[in-house]
Amino acid sequence: MKPSLPQVARIVQIVDESPRVRTLVFDLSMAADPGQFVMAWLPGVDEKPFSLMRAQPVTLTIARVGPFSSAVHRLGVGDRLWLRGPLGQPFILPPIEAGQPPAGGTNGEALLLVAGGCGVAPLHFLAERARAQGWEVWVVIGAQTAADVILANRFAALGAQVRIATEDGSRGEQGLATDAAERLLHSTRFRMVYACGPEPMLEAVEGLAQRYRLPAQLSYERYMRCGFGVCGSCSRDGWLVCRDGPVRQVEIQREER
Amino acid sequence: MKPSLPQVARIVQIVDESPRVRTLVFDLSMAADPGQFVMAWLPGVDEKPFSLMRAQPVTLTIARVGPFSSAVHRLGVGDRLWLRGPLGQPFILPPIEAGQPPAGGTNGEALLLVAGGCGVAPLHFLAERARAQGWEVWVVIGAQTAADVILANRFAALGAQVRIATEDGSRGEQGLATDAAERLLHSTRFRMVYACGPEPMLEAVEGLAQRYRLPAQLSYERYMRCGFGVCGSCSRDGWLVCRDGPVRQVEIQREER
Amino acid sequence: MTLADLGVSLCGIHLPNPLILASGILGTEAKLMARVARAGAGAVTAKSCSLLPRRGHPNPTVLAWEHGLINAVGLANPGVEAEVKELRQARALLQPLGTALIASIFADTVEHFAQVAALVIEAGPDLLEVNISCPNVHDEFGTPFAADRGAAAEVTAAVKEAAAGRVPVLIKLSPNVSDIAAIARAVEAAEADGISAINTVTGMVIDLHARRPILANRSGGLSGPAIHPLAVRCVYDIYEAVRLPIVGIGGVSSGRDAIEMIMAGATAVGIGSAVYEEGPEVFGRILREMADLMAELGYERVEQMRGVAHW
Amino acid sequence: MTLADLGVSLCGIHLPNPLILASGILGTEAKLMARVARAGAGAVTAKSCSLLPRRGHPNPTVLAWEHGLINAVGLANPGVEAEVKELRQARALLQPLGTALIASIFADTVEHFAQVAALVIEAGPDLLEVNISCPNVHDEFGTPFAADRGAAAEVTAAVKEAAAGRVPVLIKLSPNVSDIAAIARAVEAAEADGISAINTVTGMVIDLHARRPILANRSGGLSGPAIHPLAVRCVYDIYEAVRLPIVGIGGVSSGRDAIEMIMAGATAVGIGSAVYEEGPEVFGRILREMADLMAELGYERVEQMRGVAHW
Numbered sequence A, B: 001m002k003p004s005l006p007q008v009a010r011i012v013q014i015v016d017e018s019p020r021v022r023t024l025v026f027d028l029s030m031a032a033d034p035g036q037f038v039m040a041w042l043p044g045v046d047e048k049p050f051s052l053m054r055a056q057p058v059t060l061t062i063a064r065v066g067p068f069s070s071a072v073h074r075l076g077v078g079d080r081l082w083l084r085g086p087l088g089q090p091f092i093l094p095p096i097e098a099g100q101p102p103a104g105g106t107n108g109e110a111l112l113l114v115a116g117g118c119g120v121a122p123l124h125f126l127a128e129r130a131r132a133q134g135w136e137v138w139v140v141i142g143a144q145t146a147a148d149v150i151l152a153n154r155f156a157a158l159g160a161q162v163r164i165a166t167e168d169g170s171r172g173e174q175g176l177a178t179d180a181a182e183r184l185l186h187s188t189r190f191r192m193v194y195a196c197g198p199e200p201m202l203e204a205v206e207g208l209a210q211r212y213r214l215p216a217q218l219s220y221e222r223y224m225r226c227g228f229g230v231c232g233s234c235s236r237d238g239w240l241v242c243r244d245g246p247v248r249q250v251e252i253q254r255e256e257r
Numbered sequence C, D: 001m002t003l004a005d006l007g008v009s010l011c012g013i014h015l016p017n018p019l020i021l022a023s024g025i026l027g028t029e030a031k032l033m034a035r036v037a038r039a040g041a042g043a044v045t046a047k048s049c050s051l052l053p054r055r056g057h058p059n060p061t062v063l064a065w066e067h068g069l070i071n072a073v074g075l076a077n078p079g080v081e082a083e084v085k086e087l088r089q090a091r092a093l094l095q096p097l098g099t100a101l102i103a104s105i106f107a108d109t110v111e112h113f114a115q116v117a118a119l120v121i122e123a124g125p126d127l128l129e130v131n132i133s134c135p136n137v138h139d140e141f142g143t144p145f146a147a148d149r150g151a152a153a154e155v156t157a158a159v160k161e162a163a164a165g166r167v168p169v170l171i172k173l174s175p176n177v178s179d180i181a182a183i184a185r186a187v188e189a190a191e192a193d194g195i196s197a198i199n200t201v202t203g204m205v206i207d208l209h210a211r212r213p214i215l216a217n218r219s220g221g222l223s224g225p226a227i228h229p230l231a232v233r234c235v236y237d238i239y240e241a242v243r244l245p246i247v248g249i250g251g252v253s254s255g256r257d258a259i260e261m262i263m264a265g266a267t268a269v270g271i272g273s274a275v276y277e278e279g280p281e282v283f284g285r286i287l288r289e290m291a292d293l294m295a296e297l298g299y300e301r302v303e304q305m306r307g308v309a310h311w
Ligand SMILES: Cc1cc2nc3c(=O)[nH]c(=O)nc-3n(C[C@H](O)[C@H](O)[C@H](O)COP(=O)(O)OP(=O)(O)OC[C@H]3O[C@@H](n4cnc5c(N)ncnc54)[C@H](O)[C@@H]3O)c2cc1C
Pocket: A037, A046, A048, A049, A050, A051, A052, A060, A061, A062, A063, A064, A065, A066, A067, A068, A069, A070, A117, A118, A121, A122, A220, A221, A222, A223, A224, A246
């Protein structure tokens, strides 16, 4: 058995991304890939899963939505959280064929990342990896209102193309992230679609990917206990979010006619 | 914890060395060094330590002296014994300095092996290793009577110089192994003395080595339970035969005057 | 040697092979149980259910330490009403595969045990497992039913009456007792059809930096490789004490471990924590290892190995 | 942080550090105990002795499996008369090192416990440990003294009377019970000076080719890493139940494990099977790890950590 007890980690930096979302940087590094997650324990409070926003050092982007995330938001620099992981299956970048993508170029193919809510965290980690391999990366960040849009300039700093969609139109395009994604799919040649966010968004992205005949990788959330495929708490019809996921690979469907 | 449960092994060959001693060859190999031993289990009978006479394949030379060894002697080819090991500290060959010992030569230094009773078994393993490294090897085999002399021609076949001493003079020199050893120490320049046999013989060899200002390596026996330094059954004044030994390194003593 | 040769009969129910998914591992959903069945299990046990839904303990509830797992899920379950629906669906999915379905129940009182049993049987499981490792509320010390001969026998008798012969009843014993054979005898006298042994071993892991037990419940149940020799001893002791078939459970993660359980006296073998390392596919690997070992050892049928370590 | 800061007081006896060689490990000879003391142990416990010499069980008696050891040495010992000589010699060798000496006894009846106690005390050990994990011959089921509140209390009272205040008495409890805290309370009521917990956990390893348990005694006692969380839980439960000092024993093989025991409530920590991996030098390594961890956690004295996992 590979041990997976929680490791203590100290917060070394806190960045407020929005009124409800902050990014915590820890004094701990892990060998992990984008899309993988950790179980974060706050003694006496709870233990919950969070996607890695970065692994070296470990960085989490956490929305204040309930008791546990609120308790985490009350922590300051120097305070501790206990982490176990990395857990789960990561996003996979498309294999690079000989000489492709050329440094700085894309050979006409790009990666499309669609993020809703805290889904930006693992997708930022993915964008970083993809850019390092030379991929052209397009990101659509969806939010309800301008104040909820997070990490946009961080993506831009990576050299990714950023599109913002807010439901109230207060920043970027007005509408859902998937509307903005569809407009991009019209105009640009993509190799793969990645998405992380609320389940209705993932469903819509899956539909889009199918329509545009692209493979997709979608990251899901479920209540978790073990985080490693034993307790059955996170089952989606027999598919375990913690072990088989959180990232689900969707192949290009054969056309039905 | 490295596991050390018994492994089943089948006897593939039996060689009668004397009326009381036979050599059993098993269908099992171990990474082990001369001087190391195994615990041999016969279900429903007992478990006892035996020195490896060879490790690849595992070979044991066993004297019929009591209940367990008699039970082992009743086994035939195809029968099974259960072995755990290798255990204990091995004999160590002297470090080879650059170009020494020259292939086939000895630079005027040889190794002296003194064997009593079943002590021949680990010393045969040692002789094999030493010869392979090019050492000149002298062996003294002690026994009560000619019928008890074992493995003599096997040593000879390795190219070792063999001296036999029997207490009744029925084969080789008359007297104790240590008497014959002393005569050799007079005439030949040795680098190291190795001995395995009854404890009084080991004591005498230690005395000889000290007199001739040679380092010695002596292999001891004690009743054993765990075989790995936990139960304390095999203690010789705090020195554990199973774990610290069975081979004891005796450095050249400073001259007292 | 084909996999068909691994078939066994447990309380008159045919299992295509002796490996059973243990309760509480992946037994929360019909489709998940079907997945484990497809991976090779001869039977699957559902997560234990109670009369009313239970949220279970707060997290952390399940951890992996160096030599096994520790959990204090706290018997979270959706209650027997929802469970019956899940079991019905599971039954439909398992039937074509030939995999047996085992329902598992627990309760806080003897009466509630009987009630849940009567309700859960409506779903038509092939066997009913009764988890008596929960505290006995009739007992002033809160001793678990499984730690008391009288309480264990009472639960057994009540569930047997509720089952009314419609389904064989397995009583699942706890290793946290000084004499598991005595409990087994009491349960046999109360006419259990079989025994499952063992449930988890109570333990605790403390985090030095947090200065407290990691599990929110403080203590939890140890499972996995660390408890295997303890489980083998329990099965061995029970086999000496009673004539009932035994489902041997505890730290089985290889064909060797499974056959060891059978030689100790088990009719079938539960697999729980081993799912941790490699997922449901662990069933296929253990079955292949069992078949290879049986060929090596010269056995043709699983029953030939049962109890041979007793002499 | 110097090693001196690791000193603790156990039942009024000063130990230079909290690590104690557990009974039955390397405790057969005075010179062997002295060697362990030189390797760093704060106290050493001798192998348990009985009134008369005992050969113990035939081999195999001690095995290493993947996650620990299993043994059925069968309490082989030279009898109390020879033991007293060995203990006297041990005492002479340990005194200059500042290492405490703990005698260990067992017997088949309450009366014999008192007799061995009275005799062994003549050797002048610093503490007396009473191993009650052996079967109680007064009990019709052969229940171990450690599994029965009444029997445990009786032995405690008898040994305390024999000791007559000349040496503090530690009662060593078995984990093979359903409620170790209840036994601890009984032992406290009978005026034990401290509790050692735990002894080994009963288990079994079967060899598939031999088709039988490997130990000649069939079952044996599990120790080492596999039992550590079980031992921590026992110490935690006992600490909640009684006010006596506790020697926490079971699977301790690192500074982390030792501090975990202390946080669970242990005053001192027994080390047995960990000797398997690296010999008596394991004491030095664990002490260094403890010192480093205490510095990291901000503790200056061992007592500051005691029981902090309770809140
Ligand atoms: C694989 C995985 C990765 C995750 N990664 C992240 C992450 O990177 N950042 C993050 O903040 N959370 C993430 N979560 C969610 C996180 O685990 C918790 O569910 C979240 O912190 C809420 O816990 P709580 O106790 O504070 O509130 P709860 O009481 O559990 O939830 C309060 C309400 O908020 C809703 N909610 C839960 N999560 C979110 C969310 N992320 N955004 C909006 N509403 C939510 C719940 O459905 C509920 O209605 C992830 C979950 C999974 C399974």
